[in-house]
Amino acid sequence: MSVKERDPLTGHQTTGHEWDGITELNTRVPRAVWFFVFVTHLWALIVWVLMPTWPLVTTYTKGLLKIDQREEVEEAVIEANLARADWSEQIEALPAEGIMADPALALRVNETGHQLFGDNCAGCHGLDAAGGPGFPSLTDAAWLWGGDTDTIMETLRVGINSQHSETRFAQMLAFGRDGILTRDQVRVVADYVQSLSNPQPASERLVEGAEIFAANCASCHGEDGAGNRDLGAPNLTDAFWIYGGDDESLFTTIHNGRKGWMPAWEDRLSLTERKILAVYLHERRQEADR
Amino acid sequence: MMSSLTATERSRAFMITMTVLLGGLVMAAVGHGDPIGMQGWVVILFTAVVGVVLLKSFDAPDPVEDRSASYYDDPTRVGIIIALIWAVIGMGVGLWVASMLAWPNLRFDAAWSSFGRVRPVHTSGVIFGFGGNALIATSFHIMQRTSRARMPNQVLPWFVLIGFNLFCVIAASGYLMGITQSKEYAEPEWYADLWLVVVWVAYFILYMRTLARRNEPHIYVANWYYLAFILVVAVLHIVNNLAIPASLTGAKSYSAFAGVQDAMTQWWYGHNAVAFFLTSGFLGMLYYFLPKRAGRPIYSYRLSILSFWGIVFFYIWAGSHHLHYTALPHWVQTLGMTFSVMLLVPSWASAGNALMTLNGAWHKVRDDATLRFMMVAAVFYGLSTFEGSFMAIRPVNGLSHYTDWTVGHVHAGAMGWVALISFGSIYALTPVLWRREAMYSWKAVELHFWLALSGTVIYVFAMWNSGIIQGLMWRTYGETGTLKYSFLESMIAMHPYYVARALGGLLFLAGACVGLWNVLMTVRHMPRHAPERDYPTSSEATEPAVPAAE
Numbered sequence: 001m002s003v004k005e006r007d008p009l010t011g012h013q014t015t016g017h018e019w020d021g022i023t024e025l026n027t028r029v030p031r032a033v034w035f036f037v038f039v040t041h042l043w044a045l046i047v048w049v050l051m052p053t054w055p056l057v058t059t060y061t062k063g064l065l066k067i068d069q070r071e072e073v074e075e076a077v078i079e080a081n082l083a084r085a086d087w088s089e090q091i092e093a094l095p096a097e098g099i100m101a102d103p104a105l106a107l108r109v110n111e112t113g114h115q116l117f118g119d120n121c122a123g124c125h126g127l128d129a130a131g132g133p134g135f136p137s138l139t140d141a142a143w144l145w146g147g148d149t150d151t152i153m154e155t156l157r158v159g160i161n162s163q164h165s166e167t168r169f170a171q172m173l174a175f176g177r178d179g180i181l182t183r184d185q186v187r188v189v190a191d192y193v194q195s196l197s198n199p200q201p202a203s204e205r206l207v208e209g210a211e212i213f214a215a216n217c218a219s220c221h222g223e224d225g226a227g228n229r230d231l232g233a234p235n236l237t238d239a240f241w242i243y244g245g246d247d248e249s250l251f252t253t254i255h256n257g258r259k260g261w262m263p264a265w266e267d268r269l270s271l272t273e274r275k276i277l278a279v280y281l282h283e284r285r286q287e288a289d290r
Numbered sequence: 291m292m293s294s295l296t297a298t299e300r301s302r303a304f305m306i307t308m309t310v311l312l313g314g315l316v317m318a319a320v321g322h323g324d325p326i327g328m329q330g331w332v333v334i335l336f337t338a339v340v341g342v343v344l345l346k347s348f349d350a351p352d353p354v355e356d357r358s359a360s361y362y363d364d365p366t367r368v369g370i371i372i373a374l375i376w377a378v379i380g381m382g383v384g385l386w387v388a389s390m391l392a393w394p395n396l397r398f399d400a401a402w403s404s405f406g407r408v409r410p411v412h413t414s415g416v417i418f419g420f421g422g423n424a425l426i427a428t429s430f431h432i433m434q435r436t437s438r439a440r441m442p443n444q445v446l447p448w449f450v451l452i453g454f455n456l457f458c459v460i461a462a463s464g465y466l467m468g469i470t471q472s473k474e475y476a477e478p479e480w481y482a483d484l485w486l487v488v489v490w491v492a493y494f495i496l497y498m499r500t501l502a503r504r505n506e507p508h509i510y511v512a513n514w515y516y517l518a519f520i521l522v523v524a525v526l527h528i529v530n531n532l533a534i535p536a537s538l539t540g541a542k543s544y545s546a547f548a549g550v551q552d553a554m555t556q557w558w559y560g561h562n563a564v565a566f567f568l569t570s571g572f573l574g575m576l577y578y579f580l581p582k583r584a585g586r587p588i589y590s591y592r593l594s595i596l597s598f599w600g601i602v603f604f605y606i607w608a609g610s611h612h613l614h615y616t617a618l619p620h621w622v623q624t625l626g627m628t629f630s631v632m633l634l635v636p637s638w639a640s641a642g643n644a645l646m647t648l649n650g651a652w653h654k655v656r657d658d659a660t661l662r663f664m665m666v667a668a669v670f671y672g673l674s675t676f677e678g679s680f681m682a683i684r685p686v687n688g689l690s691h692y693t694d695w696t697v698g699h700v701h702a703g704a705m706g707w708v709a710l711i712s713f714g715s716i717y718a719l720t721p722v723l724w725r726r727e728a729m730y731s732w733k734a735v736e737l738h739f740w741l742a743l744s745g746t747v748i749y750v751f752a753m754w755n756s757g758i759i760q761g762l763m764w765r766t767y768g769e770t771g772t773l774k775y776s777f778l779e780s781m782i783a784m785h786p787y788y789v790a791r792a793l794g795g796l797l798f799l800a801g802a803c804v805g806l807w808n809v810l811m812t813v814r815h816m817p818r819h820a821p822e823r824d825y826p827t828s829s830e831a832t833e834p835a836v837p838a839a840e
Contacts, residue, residue: 007587009650015591019510020435021823022581027590033642036635044628052621053628060621069620083771111768118776127778 088272096149096279113280116273120265129284134243134260138281139288142240144170144232147285152278159264160232167264170232175216176255183255185212190250193217196225196237197245291364292343293350299445304344306449310456311337317481325467326481326541332463336456360825361434365447367723369427370716372455373420374806377709380415381799387412388795392788402466410465410477416704417475417567419458424712425571426451426493429516431719432578433497436513437504438827446496453489457482469541473556475563476530480543483531490524505827511594515574518602522566530559550617557612565605568703569671572711573601573640576671579715580664581647584654589646593639600636604629611682614691623684630682634675641672659732659739663714666743670706674699693760694784698753705746705798713742713805720809727819730811734804741801749794756787 004016005023012025048054051063062068087108091099099105118127124135131137136144145155145168158164161171175181181189191200192209200206214223220233227235234242242260243253265274292300314333321327387409390396397403430447434440441447461478464470470477478486497520501509532546547555581588588594610618610626645668648655655665677699681690690696717735721728729735763780767773 014587017506017508017510019506019508020438020578020582022436022510022578022588024511024588024591024594027592029590029592029596029639033593033596033635033639036638040632040635044632047624047628051624052619053624055621060619063624067620069615069623080771087770108770108772111770111774112772115773115776118778122776122778127776127782 091275091279092272096275096282099279100283109276109279110283112273113276113283116269116277117280120269121277124262129281131242136242136260137240139285140240142235142238143229144227144234146229147282149275149278149282152281153274155262156269156274156277157264157266160262161259162262162264164264164266168232170260172220172253172258174255174257176251177257180216181212181254186251186254189213189217190247190254193225193236193250193254194245194247197239291368292347294353294355294364295444296352300344300348303445303448304341304348306445307337307341307344311341320539321541324540325464325469326479326539328467329460329464329469329481329541332460333456336459340452357440358826358828360440361431362441362444362447363431363723365451366427366430366719369423369430369451370719370723370809372451373423373427373712374716374802374809376415376419376423376458377802378799378806380412380419381795381802383408383415384412385792385795385799388788388792392785392792401468407465407468407470410470411462413475414458414461414465414477416709417563418454418461421568421572421708421712422454422458423451424716425516425519425567425575426454428575428578428715428719429497429520429571431723432512432574433500433516434826435824436510436578437500437506439500439503439505440826441496442499442503443496446492450489450493450496453485453492457486457489460485464541471531471533471543471545473530473545473559475560476527476556479541480531480533480535481541483527483533487524487528490520490527494520494524510577511588511591511598512574512577514598515570515577518598519566519571519574522562522570522602522606526559526562526566530555550613553613553616554610554618554622558606558609561609561612562605564703565601565608568708569605569637570601572708575715576640576644576664576668576711579711579718580644580661580668583658583661583664583714583718584648584651586647586649586651589643589649593643597636597639597643600633600639604633604636608633608682611687614684614687627682627684630679634679637675637679638672641668641675644668644671659736660714660717660729662739663710663717663742666739667707667711667714670702670710670746674703674707677702689761689765690757693757693764694753694787695757695761698750698757701753702746702750705742705749709798709802710742710746713738713801716805716809720812721816721819722821722824724813724816725818725820726812726816728812728816730808730816734808738801738804738808741797741804745794745796745798745801747794748797749791752787752790752794756784756791759783759787 004013004026006013007025010025010027012027014023015026017024048061049063050065051067052060053063054061087105090102090105091109094102094105099109117129121129121138125131125138126135129138136142141147143151145151145160155168158166158168160168173180176183176186188205188209189212190209192206192213194200195206195209213221213225217225220228220231221236222228222233225236227233234240239245241249243249243258269277292303295303311334314330314337317330317333318327319330321330386396387405390405390408397405397408401407430441457478460482464478464482469479471479476483497517501513501517533543534546536542536544545552577588577594607629608626610622611630612626614623614627645665648661648665651661655661681687681695681699690699717729720726760780760783763775763783764773764777766775
């Protein structure tokens, strides 16, 4: 069976073997293949000489360039921190208005703040900071705990209902579920709450709602429903809603209660970064006002 | 089908099935309250179905045909059909997870449908379900043909095929229950891993015994590749899955490796799974079906040797390129990078050998979609091996790593190379296996080819774009030296490409459905036609392995 044949097309001989009709030519390996084998091996050899490559028993060949990725990173981090130092110290030292008055610093706040906000806050509050169902807008006039730079920085530091030992704490009771109010009473007081931002003609129902509100809600939201920033109780007289101001959302809120959650950033973002965020947010809000 | 087994073989098969069923019962009993209990029920159900199939022809008379006059093809036939069914399942789930990435609400808020559980169903479904069954089935065919010998045993091939599919079913159902050991492409837990070792050793024994019975003096190249696939996958599987079960009555286990050693072991496995599962075995397929279909001799036997030993030697070192710029020591990264580049020429030598083999048969490539499947597969093989070596270079990897470029690269290989060579081989094999004149519809093969090719091209281009944009966005600095984009913005920029990717996947899946339909119609409706000389030679007819004098 070992009969070598010549392939008429290529002129090459077969190896003389045949498997289920398949034969092989004994063509020699093309020069180009050997050339590229040589090139890739030469390249590898050069890299081996230059870079850390081969393990020895307790160490490894360091390479002529003495490059080490860990040292490279450490140097790069030191360098980057040095480059930041001049402006990050300024941001730490200056009050918010001072920062934005300096155009060079303002540019840094805008660029760094955009990225910090995108990677840390936008997941909940949205890239445009306009919030969404359950997550407050940071560009409107309504603030649970206060919207000045210092208050925002404190909220960032400790979070809301977070695991931080000094966390801000706020909870709305589940008035319906816990049996404090009947379902009808919940509906009535919901109508009253809606009338605070959207005035309705006086009616018996609203009077009853006002009574329920005074007895159950006013302690946190205030007699007039204007909220209380010390307690993180939202203003109910404005047009801004976190969980929605329609009948169904309001009923759910009053019936089941609410307890929003924001992480504490003290251990995750530096003071400078938090300050940049606070100033950045302030700017976004002013932009939205304009 | 089972009636071609003798009564002894049937009862042996039944005993094995019942033993596994008993194992399932034990898992269900001791694992009550743990996911392993549910897995026990999966095993019971699976083996019960196998048992019923066996019992249906249990009392049939012994077959009378002369075994030495034919190859044993029943397991190959079943394997081909199962492979195509897995292709539809795996690619269907792939389309789902791709759509989930574009429209996240498509997960319908159930625990089992979360991305992290469904994605491994896709990866295992296509790699092991489709690829694995295609490999096992074609290897059964090729090892017999190129040895001109029948398999030594009729129960063992069934054990390998059905046992392997039991592993696939345990794996896929386990993922949906949340069982995983968090090793990519090696997610199944310890009991499934142990079972696969048993099946794999049986596979190795079967292959070696068939080769030992060969009536050809030399072993054909395809067999080298299949053997490398079987042997190295066994080693990879065993080492990477070394673990201590938290309890023998629970699914959870703890890996024998920790920290960076764990990462290195995982990617040594992961990369060589690509090398020896997704490359070596499929090169075996290519080396048989391409010259067979083209009717041309292999371009160069010497090139085959160069590329085989090059691939086998260099691939094993390359895994650490998955861990560039990580806690892995720098010198391991350099080794991985340089060996990945040295690997390029042997890989291209295989692709080149395949394409040069087509010289003198290009008119067939033009006219015959089956051969065109194989030709394009070889092109994509060359393309993705070049891309792989390129991405393994550290600075390039700094841009490409963790981006969709990696996903695109994998799919250029998985769709363009692995799936296309499998489909081409299946179309070449089906008429031979079922003794049919031709495929039921050559137009459907042509349609499948264009669906698969356009699907792959759309997919890969979408991911190249997406990956490079992603990589660049992550490293773009603003005027003040801070990063310009947040991660979320890069996600939003990806959306159109994710939609395009899902479209590419849809086309590819449609092609697989056409393929399954075409194979089933061929089996059912095409007239019989016996291929020439498709039977083993008797051993007396061959000359001795070493000719007396030459």
